[in-house]
Amino acid sequence: MLAGTASVLLAIALIRLWDRWRRPRPGARLLESPLQPMIFLFRDRRLLDATAPARHLLERIGAPDSDWARLAGWIGPRFPGLDLVGRVAAETRIEVEGETGAGSARLRLLAEDLGEGVLRITLTDPEADHAGIVVDSLSQQAMEEELELLRRALDQTPMLVWRQDAQDRITWANAAYLRRAETLSEGELGWPLPRLLDSPKPVPGAGTSTRRAPLESDGVVSWYDCHSHAAGDQVMMFALPADAAVRAERSLREFVQTLTKTFADLPIGLAIFDRQRNLQLFNPALIDLTGLPTGFLTARPTLFDFLDRLREMRMVPEPRDFRSWRQQMNNLESAAATGHHVETWSLPGGQTYRVTGRPHPDGAVAFLFEDITSEISLTRKFRAELLLGTHVLNGIEDALAVFGTGGQLAISNEAYDRLWGEKSASLPEALQLWRSRIEPGPGFAALGQALSLPEGEPQDQGAMSGPDGRLLGWTVTRLGGGRRMVRFRAPELRQEREAEAAGNGHAPAEARADLAVAGQK
Known part of the structure; x- marks a missing residue:
């Protein structure tokens, strides 16, 4: 009985030990991380x-x-x-x-x-x-x-990307950087990789630094815009190709130099003011025309300082008072800023300037100063000659009219206006006017035929009945350039005027002699 009881107790103890051994411990259960679906x-x-x-x-x-x-x-x-x-x-x-x-x-x-x-x-x-x-x-x-995806994007990008530590040693680089390093290296690449560009270091607190750096390969220089970003203890570098930007900037500089040389050779004074109305660009002709000091212009004066200095040097029209002068300059500035504006300045020294204002992009405005004194003098001389010619034509007693190549009336005198009463714009209208004022006959038909022929004798003449029924002689003279001159004269009217002038003592000597012989008879 004792042996049986001991066996049963031993079996129960073994079963409890086995169950306790299979049961997980509380600490182990806490270390498990149950996975959820x-x-x-x-x-x-x-x-x-x-x-x-x-x-x-x-x-x-x-x-x-x-x-x-x-x-x-x-x-x-x-x-x-x-x-x-x-x-x-x-x-x-x-x-x-x-x-x-x-x-x-x-x-x-x-x-x-x-x-x-x-x-x-x-x-x-x-x-x-x-x-x-x-x-x-x-x-x-x-x-x-x-x-x-990120690896493929960095390997396929054309820009150079690399990472370097605090000792400027390259610890990682993308495929583009490796390919460029292999091209420039003479042997096999090793770590750390060689530095290809003089990249900027990030400024503390700024976050990003940028610098343009060159890279020479086989005599060809390539340019890159290098950007640096701090990433913990290391720095990430990005180099974007900038060859197109460098070429564009070089072309722009050459274009500006060409414009500067062109402006320097212009006889017209140029002054360009920015949107704040400060002088930004001028050429030597402006100094020659205005007499302004070079130091004053290079100090970038404002537009109104520039105009006030011109007023002090008597290089602007003399105003009646300062208020009207200021208002005139305000109008000039506003008109030039909104559109094309032209003014003619008659200076106290006898010179004449044409001032042109043009708007430029971004609110800028440009002024052109041109000396037109010789042009004005030539125009005045030409006008005086035209006026003299008009007086000479009006002093001729015969009626004169000149028609151009297209038949348009070019010029006529006062005798023509008195004879026919009005002017006609073209030759067909003049023929119609003449026909309405006279009795048509062979003489008028011959006149129309002489005027209608583009070519013929240098001079045709004839006679026809005038507006008042008197005999009226006509002459058609062909001038250069296809122009034709028509001349009408009335012999009877001319004799009456000569007789009237002789009675007043103003007749020509031949006319006075004829009248004296007629009186003796």
Whole structure:
């Protein structure tokens, strides 16, 4: 009996020890990290609930804002051709397996219709089924794909990207940097990589520093815009190709130099003021025309200081008072800023300037000063000669009219206006006017024929009946350039005027002699 009782007690003790050995310890249970499946609950495409791995996946996907759109955009490439909503509505429950992803995971999707518009979606890794657990391989796959995308983007970018430590040693570089380093190196590359560009160091507190640096290879210089960003104890460098910008800046400088040389040779004074109305550009002709000191112009005076200095040097029209002068200059500035404006300045010294104001981009305004004294003198002389010619024509007793190549009336004298009463704009209108004032006959027909012929005798003449019934002689003279001059004279009227002048003692000697002989007879 004692032996049996001892055996039973020993067996019970062994059973309790075995059970205690198999039961997990409290500390070990706290160290376990229970894995949760990736499950999404949607109602009418609105997220109701999701497990922690599922929410983590949605956060990793990012845009767009809708949870359903984000999940659908992520599932679509991995399950091509899957109509999730349509198949669930038709079959209530579907289970599909996706294609092999970019990482180590292959996906299985389980979608179930729970009724009342609730849809449950479960994503699992089938390779973890044999272990009896659900691994969060989807988040791992998303990170692997994002990492692969970033690597490809950095390797395919044309700019040079590298990282260097506090001792300026290169600890990482992209494919473009490695290719350029291999081209410039004579042997095999080793770590740390050689520095290709004199890149700037980030300024504390500024965040980013920029510098343009050259890189010479086989006698060809390439330019890069280098940007540095502090990343902890190291610095990230980005070098963007700037050859196009350098060529554009060089072309711009050459263009500006060409314009500067052109402006220097212009006889017209040029003054360009910016939107704050400060002088930014002028040429030597401005100094020659205005007499302003070079130091005054290089100090970039304002527009009104510039005009006031011209007024002090008597290089502007003399105003009646200072108020009218200031108003006139304000009008000049506003008119030049809004559109093309031209003024003529008659200076006290006898010179005449043409001042032109033109608006420029960004609110700037340019003024051109041109000396037109010789032009004005020539115009005045020409006008005086025209006036003299007009007086000479009006002093001739015969009626004169000159018609141009196209038959337009070019000039006529006062005797012509008195004879016919009015002027005609063209030769056809003049012929019609003459026909209406006289009795047409052979003489008028011969006149019309002489005027209608473009070429013929240098001079044709004849006679016809005048407006008052007296005999009227006419002469057609062909001038240079296809112009024709018509001359009308009345012999009887001329004799009467000569007789009247002889009675007043103003007749010519021959006329007075004829009248004396007639008196003796």
